[in-house]
Amino acid sequence: MKKASIAIVEPCAALLPGYADALRRGWSPNTMRDVSADELAAVEADGRAFLDDLTANRGTIKHADGSETPRLPSRLFWISDGEFSGSIGLRFQPGSEELPHFVPGHIGYTIVPWKQRRGYATAALGLILPVARAEGLSRVTVSCDADNEASEKVIVANGGVLVEEVLRDAETGRAKLIFRIAT
DSSP states (O other): OOOOOOEEEOOOTTTHHHHHHHHHTTOOSOSSSOOHHHHHHHHHHOHHHHHHHHTSOOSEEEOTTSOEEEOOOEEEEEEESSSEEEEEEEEOBTTBSOOOTTOOOSEEEEEOGGGTTSSHHHHHHHHHHHHHHHTTOSEEEEEEETTOHHHHHHHHHTTOEEEEEESSOTTTOSOEEEEEEEO
16 A cells, blocks of 8 residues: 655645645644534535634633633644545744743544544644744654553654653643654
8 A cells, every 4th residue: 555645834825725624524733622613614604714714823822720811823734645545733832932821732633433544643743843943943842641552652753852741731630742843
């Protein structure tokens, strides 16, 4: 079987039907809570406005305790093998490699279930590291649930070094592994 060529691309109209299909099939771009129904409604209401809003870097983030904070600057990409396959994003504070206490890592990613375990996340993480470097980051933090062996392998395959294990994450209540990767 030929290995698929993976790319990270800015969210675009060409991949929007595949994104909507993934949402219909129950995939959520948010790994903390299911936002698939809300996002699908927004895509179906006005796809162009949805894409504009998705990449606008505005608004706030609502935390588990109900508080809200402004969104960090970010770069969002869709993972593609010719069709929509997942998403990966980079969050950062300009001029600093540090993150606020409520941000679990610089990079977050998720692959649609029917394309998992094919190397897509590993490839996408490798592709976003130069983007992080271009934003001035010499290293990034990436976290995963302590019981997520697949994600741990993705991070380690990209040079991730375990720096901390958090027994109870404040936002999720789950144990987390914290890694650093040089860009």
